[in-house]
Amino acid sequence: MARTVTTRQKALNTTLAWAIGLLIFFPILWTILTSFKTEGQAISDPPIFLFFDWTLENYAIVQERSDYLRFLTNSVIIAVGSTLLGIVVAVPAAWSMAFVPSKRTKDILMWMLSTKMLPAVGVLYPIYLLFIKLGLLDNRWGLVVVLMLINLPIIVWMLYTYFKEIPGEILEAARMDGATLREEILYILTPMAVPGIASTILLNVILAWNEAFWTLNLTAAKAAPLTAFIASYSSPEGLFYAKLSAASTMAIAPILIMGWFSQKQLVRGLTFGAVK
Amino acid sequence: MGRITLDKVTKRFGDVEVIPPLDLTIEDGEFVVFVGPSGCGKSTLLRLIAGLEDVSGGQIRIDSKDATDLPPAKRGLAMVFQSYALYPHMSVRKNIAFPLKMAKMDQAEIDRRVDNAAKVLNLDSYIDRRPGQLSGGQRQRVAIGRAIVREPSAFLFDEPLSNLDAALRVGMRLEISELHERLKTTMVYVTHDQVEAMTMADKIVVLQAGVIEQVGSPLELYHTPRNKFVAGFIGSPKMNFIEGETAAQHGAHTIGIRPEHLTASATEGLWKGTVSVSEHLGSDTFLHVHDTGLAESMTVRVGGEFPVRHGDTVYLTPEADKIHRFDEKGLRIA
Numbered sequence: 001m002a003r004t005v006t007t008r009q010k011a012l013n014t015t016l017a018w019a020i021g022l023l024i025f026f027p028i029l030w031t032i033l034t035s036f037k038t039e040g041q042a043i044s045d046p047p048i049f050l051f052f053d054w055t056l057e058n059y060a061i062v063q064e065r066s067d068y069l070r071f072l073t074n075s076v077i078i079a080v081g082s083t084l085l086g087i088v089v090a091v092p093a094a095w096s097m098a099f100v101p102s103k104r105t106k107d108i109l110m111w112m113l114s115t116k117m118l119p120a121v122g123v124l125y126p127i128y129l130l131f132i133k134l135g136l137l138d139n140r141w142g143l144v145v146v147l148m149l150i151n152l153p154i155i156v157w158m159l160y161t162y163f164k165e166i167p168g169e170i171l172e173a174a175r176m177d178g179a180t181l182r183e184e185i186l187y188i189l190t191p192m193a194v195p196g197i198a199s200t201i202l203l204n205v206i207l208a209w210n211e212a213f214w215t216l217n218l219t220a221a222k223a224a225p226l227t228a229f230i231a232s233y234s235s236p237e238g239l240f241y242a243k244l245s246a247a248s249t250m251a252i253a254p255i256l257i258m259g260w261f262s263q264k265q266l267v268r269g270l271t272f273g274a275v276k
Numbered sequence: 277m278g279r280i281t282l283d284k285v286t287k288r289f290g291d292v293e294v295i296p297p298l299d300l301t302i303e304d305g306e307f308v309v310f311v312g313p314s315g316c317g318k319s320t321l322l323r324l325i326a327g328l329e330d331v332s333g334g335q336i337r338i339d340s341k342d343a344t345d346l347p348p349a350k351r352g353l354a355m356v357f358q359s360y361a362l363y364p365h366m367s368v369r370k371n372i373a374f375p376l377k378m379a380k381m382d383q384a385e386i387d388r389r390v391d392n393a394a395k396v397l398n399l400d401s402y403i404d405r406r407p408g409q410l411s412g413g414q415r416q417r418v419a420i421g422r423a424i425v426r427e428p429s430a431f432l433f434d435e436p437l438s439n440l441d442a443a444l445r446v447g448m449r450l451e452i453s454e455l456h457e458r459l460k461t462t463m464v465y466v467t468h469d470q471v472e473a474m475t476m477a478d479k480i481v482v483l484q485a486g487v488i489e490q491v492g493s494p495l496e497l498y499h500t501p502r503n504k505f506v507a508g509f510i511g512s513p514k515m516n517f518i519e520g521e522t523a524a525q526h527g528a529h530t531i532g533i534r535p536e537h538l539t540a541s542a543t544e545g546l547w548k549g550t551v552s553v554s555e556h557l558g559s560d561t562f563l564h565v566h567d568t569g570l571a572e573s574m575t576v577r578v579g580g581e582f583p584v585r586h587g588d589t590v591y592l593t594p595e596a597d598k599i600h601r602f603d604e605k606g607l608r609i610a
Contacts, residue, residue, distance in 0.1 A: 172355075173355070175328065175348045176355045177422070187374075192364065194365075
């Protein structure tokens with residue numbers, strides 16, 4: 001017998017889902033609203049939700065005080081660069097783990113994942129010293145490498161699961177057809193894994209974009225991305241909530257818009273293989 | 277040319293020896309079928325020849341050149357897989373052209389060969405479609421097309437028809453046989469279906485647990501099986517085996533008699549039994565006979581229609597010169 005879902009249950013589920021969704025979204029909404037308030041209204045008690053004097057003043061001030069475009073450029077280079085570099089490294093790694101696994105493959109995958117459980121600050125000191133030695137402090141390419149390494153376990157894991165779904169016989173057919181390993185990966189595996197690779201790229205761009213610990217610690221002025229841009233507006237006294245909110249909105253807007261337009265791809269990629 | 281020689285080839289997966297040292301020669305232009313029950317090592321053997329698996333010992337020679345350590349691409353062989361293994365993101369044309377592109381052939385030659393293969397296999401009408409838009413039979417044809425354009429020294433088929441429905445299977449079986457007649461290229465074909473083996477092969481290799489039980493032409497295997505396993509595996513329905521006193525009368529541990537070498541009568545004969553099931557195919561009737569005191573169940577093939585039902589008494593008589601005799605080890609007594 002098919003399971004029956006009553007209209008009441010459906011309505012209840014829908015309400016609950018919306019409630020959770022709004023709860024998660026509320027801080028972002030509040031930040032965006034606050035960015036349009038004056039500093040006074042931003043800290044008013046009780047807080048004002050919608051009925052305040054909408055102003056663009058904060059955006060103007062933030063724009064005047066700091067070079068948004070430079071931060072944005074750095075963010076784009078660091079997020080996209082680290083992700084693409086990660087893909088280049090992870091595709092062959094995931095290929096070998098998915099198609100020529102050894103007894104230790106599972107252990108290696110778990111070990112890679114375990115590095116994500118290490119508090120980042122635990123390796124801050126050695127990495128900081130390495131950066132000084134290599135002259136990479138406040139350098140965008142240094143950050144590209146660090147963020148690539150930070151997200152590599154996730155990229156490898158995601159690609160590994162997608163590659164697992166590709167029948168090995170197709171790759172064997174390519175081998176019989178005379179494809180070298182490079183051609184096999186380039187012409188057969190990669191095009192077949194495009195949906196998976198695309199969502200891996202999307203997710204990792206978002207992760208790298210939002211990464212704050214390393215970007216704040218390893219940059220100063222030249223290579224600072226949007227996370228540093230936000231941080232520069234937070235004052236210990238908490239006096240400039242509206243400007244901080246405006247800066248935050250400007251920093252998250254690009255990734256929010258990208259996420260919105262690619263949500264279908266993202267969801268499809270993340271559930272790839274779950275349903276055949 | 278396409279002469280393949282296996283010299284003491286072995287394969288181990290970890291501690292498990294799936295193929296003990298094995299010798300086999302496949303002559304140029306031959307259609308050789310590896311047949312055996314699932315897990316007998318026939319696919320592994322094919323993959324060793326292809327180079328998709330590494331041998332654990334021994335040597336593989338292709339046209340008297342040592343190919344043991346050559347990668348698959350360098351062996352000059354083409355393979356058709358059970359799952360077809362077409363490239364889903366490429367059109368039929370690109371699928372077929374892929375091996376030629378990998379061989380860095382020039383575009384004019386690629387086009388010429390692809391068009392030719394498409395014509396031979398009747399692929400013209402869907403040459404620009406993707407594999408996902410094709411039926412099983414069409415996909416199989418594309419897979420064969422991809423194999424023939426390379427003009428390989430031998431074709432390897434790994435159970436290519438087992439994903440097709442019965443009617444299509446018979447059609448494709450004929451097409452592959454015709455292709456072999458036309459190309460005269462060596463073909464090595466793996467199947468668990470003894471009908472495919474019998475109808476297509478010049479030479480059948482019967483395998484069990486990685487060991488070659490017998491090599492021979494289909495009719496050699498049918499008429500003079502070397503042991504009980506081959507006798508039981510080749511031929512459909514299966515050969516009847518009788519042990520005990522009746523076998524001893526023939527000076528054997530076991531005697532075997534094929535269903536088509538027994539005659540059935542409602543009135544008289546050597547052995548008496550009861551009909552358990554009768555299968556009426558129109559052209560033939562298969563009787564499954566119990567209570568003969570010889571074996572649990574005996575199968576008889578009667579030409580045409582034979583009007584008996586469950587529970588009827590029936591008499592069976594073997595053709596004396598068609599009785600196969602085996603000793604206690606299951607080997608044929610000449």
